[in-house]
Amino acid sequence: MRSGALVRRRQLARTLRALRLHAGLTIEAAAPQLDVSASKLSRIENAHQGVDVHMVRSMLDLFDVGGARWTEILDLTREASVKGWWRAYGLDDKCYVPLEAEASTVRDFTVTYVPGLLQTSDYARAMFESSLRSRSKETLEREIRVRMIRQERLTSTIDPLRLAAIIDEPVLHRPVGGPTVMRAQLQHLVEAAALDSVELQVLPTGTGAHPAMGGAFTVLSFEGLGEPDMAYVEHPMGSVHIEKKEDVGRARLVFDHLRSVALEPPESVASIERVAAQT
Known part of the structure; x- marks a missing residue:
């Protein structure tokens, strides 16, 4: 379960x-x-x-x-009726984490930062600290811990999660947390890309215009549960869950298009390694 x-x-x-x-x-x-x-x-x-x-x-x-x-x-x-593990970290059932916890596959396109499922703790910390939202030290540590717990499913044999991630190339050049943190983050991406559960692609800047220029989005699939796919969009003012069949279908089509024009996984890893060497 x-x-x-x-x-x-x-x-x-x-x-x-x-x-x-x-x-x-x-x-x-x-x-x-x-x-x-x-x-x-x-x-x-x-x-x-x-x-x-x-x-x-x-x-x-x-x-x-x-x-x-x-x-x-x-x-x-x-x-x-079972309470999710995230309750112990101050999260309720209305956020994104409970949905991802039951998903079998996550398709994630990000344009300004590394996907949460692939972030190092130092990168995540820098992301949270850059937010205008006021957090106590305890809250910050809890949120980082939640992000790390989510990643455990990528290597789990009991409760596995598949991730298809497409990262817009400028993300690789944005030194979140400074050069040292970013260099470690890029190396972590290379290591994560070697996992059987992860398909990592980079969308090169030279691609030009594409259907997802409006922003990042995520599509969740729930194989084995009989639940339809769901899309999720996060923005500076909050987030929205999208369940309408036609809208979710469009999100899948856009993701598939991005996958077709992005660098293949081996080329993506090579691209990340080149940036890391220059960071």
Whole structure:
């Protein structure tokens, strides 16, 4: 089982809604029989509110679900209630980390910095310290630790994560943290590119105009969970999760185009090594 529960909560919500509809009940008709308000039932079905095993048992009784399906849904309910490891670091289930924790593949295009999954701790520290957001020393250390924990899945055999990363070439020349930190970061990229789980490409400046000039983006895939792909965009004022099928499809197409015009992985590594030698 993967290390998060947010995606499973979404699975459970979708399943409960489908069972209610199959039973021929509206939310208004089902809610009183479950001793909850229609608004609460709606929040449960939209994964905006968690639900415990006792409530789900009542719902399965009402929707006339039994046998193996009963056991399967109760197991899913328990999995959806598990608190993710990030809670211990002050993060809630509304941020990016819980989604990545259950993803099987991450496609990441970055234009101003090295992807978080490939950053050294010193590079990450310099990134966080450059932000205008005020952080205590303890908060800063927690955020760096979270970033390092996320990277562990790239070498995990139990809970693996595949990463396809495309880095805009100027990122390699931006000395985040100074020359020493940047040199170590470039070497780390070379080492990460050797992992079976990582496909690293550099988009050369000479490529000219391309479909992603509007900015960086990430596409998450959840193989084995039955969840559709999701896109994620981070910007200076916050972030946005994109779930609309057509929009996510466009994001995948753009990423595939970038992959086709970027340097091949061996050439990308050679490019990074050349920059490192000059840093």
